[in-house]
Amino acid sequence: MAEIIVVGAGAIGNASAYYLAKSGAKVTVLEKDSCIGNGGSSRNGGGVRQSGRNPAELPPVMYGVRNIWPGLSDELGMDIEYCQEGNLRLGKTEEHLKILRELVRDAEAGGLAMRMVDRAEAREICPFLSDEVAGASWCPTDGHANPLLVTLAFYRAARRLGVDFVTGAEVVSLRKKRSRVVAVVTACGSVYEGDGVLVAAGYGAGKLLRTAGIDVPMAPVLMEMLVTEESPPMFFQMLGAAMSDFYGHQTKHGSFIFGGTHGFEPYTDSSRLTGTSIAASNTCRGVIGYFPVLKDLKILRTWAGVLDDCFDHIPVIDNPVEAPGLTVGCGFSGHGFGLAPVAGLLLSQLALGGSPALPLDRFKYDRFRAKARSGNT
Amino acid sequence: MEIHRKHLSDFLSQPDDAMIICRCEEVTKGEIRAAIHDGMFSIRELRRFLRCGMGLCQGRTCERLVKAILARELNVRPSDLDDASSRAPARPIEMWMMANEVFWHG
Ligand SMILES: Cc1cc2nc3c(=O)[nH]c(=O)nc-3n(C[C@H](O)[C@H](O)[C@H](O)COP(=O)(O)OP(=O)(O)OC[C@H]3O[C@@H](n4cnc5c(N)ncnc54)[C@H](O)[C@@H]3O)c2cc1C
Numbered sequence: 001m002a003e004i005i006v007v008g009a010g011a012i013g014n015a016s017a018y019y020l021a022k023s024g025a026k027v028t029v030l031e032k033d034s035c036i037g038n039g040g041s042s043r044n045g046g047g048v049r050q051s052g053r054n055p056a057e058l059p060p061v062m063y064g065v066r067n068i069w070p071g072l073s074d075e076l077g078m079d080i081e082y083c084q085e086g087n088l089r090l091g092k093t094e095e096h097l098k099i100l101r102e103l104v105r106d107a108e109a110g111g112l113a114m115r116m117v118d119r120a121e122a123r124e125i126c127p128f129l130s131d132e133v134a135g136a137s138w139c140p141t142d143g144h145a146n147p148l149l150v151t152l153a154f155y156r157a158a159r160r161l162g163v164d165f166v167t168g169a170e171v172v173s174l175r176k177k178r179s180r181v182v183a184v185v186t187a188c189g190s191v192y193e194g195d196g197v198l199v200a201a202g203y204g205a206g207k208l209l210r211t212a213g214i215d216v217p218m219a220p221v222l223m224e225m226l227v228t229e230e231s232p233p234m235f236f237q238m239l240g241a242a243m244s245d246f247y248g249h250q251t252k253h254g255s256f257i258f259g260g261t262h263g264f265e266p267y268t269d270s271s272r273l274t275g276t277s278i279a280a281s282n283t284c285r286g287v288i289g290y291f292p293v294l295k296d297l298k299i300l301r302t303w304a305g306v307l308d309d310c311f312d313h314i315p316v317i318d319n320p321v322e323a324p325g326l327t328v329g330c331g332f333s334g335h336g337f338g339l340a341p342v343a344g345l346l347l348s349q350l351a352l353g354g355s356p357a358l359p360l361d362r363f364k365y366d367r368f369r370a371k372a373r374s375g376n377t
Numbered sequence: 378m379e380i381h382r383k384h385l386s387d388f389l390s391q392p393d394d395a396m397i398i399c400r401c402e403e404v405t406k407g408e409i410r411a412a413i414h415d416g417m418f419s420i421r422e423l424r425r426f427l428r429c430g431m432g433l434c435q436g437r438t439c440e441r442l443v444k445a446i447l448a449r450e451l452n453v454r455p456s457d458l459d460d461a462s463s464r465a466p467a468r469p470i471e472m473w474m475m476a477n478e479v480f481w482h483g
Contacts, residue, residue: 034380034459035419042425148425152417159416165382167418188379229433229469253428275465284476295476298469300435303462 001026003194004351005184007171007208008201009033011041011147012329012336014154015344016198016351018076021161023352028192029163030184032170032204037151039202040336043305045225045247045259046147047238048338051087051114051139052103056314056362057335058110063358064342065141072145072341076153077160080145081252085236087142088117088125090290092132096242100137107139114139126235128293144238144249147337154344166192171201173211180325181212198327198351203308205330212323217311217368218331222270223259224279224304228297230254239290246286256297260286275304307334317343317363319350327351328365380418385450388414398446399439401432409443413450420444420461433469436461 002025006017009031017027033039048069050061065084073079091097100116107114115138122136123129159165169190174197175183183193199205203220231254240247248258260283268276280302288295310316310331317329329347332339342358349356394407404427417426420443429443430436436443440461448455466475 035421036416037425038421042421152422152426156416159382159384165416167380167382169379186379190379228472278478280465281475281478284472288472288476295473296471298471299466299475300433300469301431301464302466303464 002196002352003027005030005192005194005197007184007197007199008039008204009036009155009165009167010039010200010202011037011151011154011340012332012343012347013198013200014151014158015340016200016329016347017163018154018158018161019345019348020198020351021158021163023348025348025352026194027158027163028194029158029165030169030171030186030192031165031167032187034167036155036165036167037148040305040307041151041340042148043225043303044147044337045257046144046249046251046337047087047142047247048082048084048145049087049139049142049238050112050338051107051137051142052089052240053335054314055106055110057339058107058112059358060342060346061335061338062112064339065143068341068345069143069145072150076157078149078153078156080149080153082143082145083236083252084141084143085238086125086138086140087238087240088122089137089240089242090122090129090133091136091242092134097135099242100135104137112139113141126237126239128234128291130290130292133290142238146251150337150340171208174199174208174323174326176212176323176325181323182325196325196327196351198329198347200329200347202330202332203306205308205328209328209330212326214320214323214326214328214365216316216328216331216365219266219309220270221265221307221309221334222268222273222276222304223261223265223307223334224275224283224302225257225259226280226283226299226302228256228258228294228299231256231297241286241290246283246290248287255300256294258283258287270306273304273306275302279304309333311368315339315343315363316365317346317350317360318365320365382416382418385414398442399429399432399436401434402428402430404429406446409446410450413447418447418451419459420447421459423447424461430461435463
């Protein structure tokens, strides 16, 4: 029986652990926090979105939406609140619509069914839109799920399959034996050894992987969200705007979850998970601009999370040739929730030396190249 | 501190399991105890798993009670457990007001 050490108990580490155990591996998950899933996985917008994603990500995310998400509640034995009611991305101006048409073109090129809808059809899909909405892109197979529950459901199911979880275990280095990465050392000095190591530690993977000579170009980016009080069911689509000034959805229990971008993200301090003074206000303006009916809803809570933004904004899902024994899943660049189940499946297959369910060429570690290349000068 | 998450003994119901602990979200003591036996070993996980402490009062009323239940099931002291984070806004606030951002002399 193969023995795999997983670093990180976010949605992706937990999903990897679950699929590894399901394939018969013995698994130990090491998490630095005192709590399971306290990273991006419990702080995200819950979007299970294919539209508007990098074309390279379409095959895995579409695979997940076709083959994993619809049955995930049954698979994990609890309701993870997956809701597949489509994604409307809204525009008000000609400039917005141009952006949306480009997204539709990219999607079609990648085989994803998506189209433009006019003002009337957008309002048919979601009657609560502002009169200012001129049109939208529409992807009927997009949706959302509850990230808190997905992360914990994979954890719970993995535990039931016998996976061991250790919290408070910050892994500080990867260790090789006969040139294979088979063990890790924690901050307390404990050594955990197996037949291979799977790193799914978000931005924290960067520093750790460098101890084995693997250097994934990632930057931490602080993103913020808010949740409102409950309101009666209004609409269940995932919503967004052409300029990404807001996105969000109404959850099963009635609250709305909204996030957005204000444009200063790369320049905010991500070392502390404290919100900035501008994000929530900016998001509210974005929301009210498209949904004036929501303006009196009360905000209960705001929070921040960190993205592991990769140089080319797509993840690394690979066994780097430089480090046999090591499996890497990081750099999900803000798209890792919708990808989590399929990423866990693929990473488990890589870690066990099998062939992955999908080609992973676009996610290889060796794709990064510095500007000046030999023969180029 | 490295903590190996153990498997607790089987969940046995107790006479007061039907008692509501989180009034905002109507979460009972039995649901909380069952979730702990399912592996939710921190206040944060319990909140995320059951929504206890996630309603209008944000746990101001029930967090101490939840902590006491968790401590008892895990056989540790409440003070050994991490709190959940308090988050802005301190009181629920309308979206239009948050959207204003500017100083309001009214
Ligand atoms: C505000 C926000 C909104 C988002 N919205 C969406 C969305 O709508 N849709 C979508 O698909 N994605 C979204 N994302 C992205 C998504 O949340 C992430 O891509 C995804 O959660 C990544 O999962 P993960 O398991 O890799 O990372 P994480 O959840 O961050 O887990 C990594 C874990 O590794 C642990 N760790 C780190 N270093 C170490 C170490 N050295 N030793 C041990 N443990 C370690 C961390 O403590 C953490 O628990 C959003 C992210 C944010 C922040």
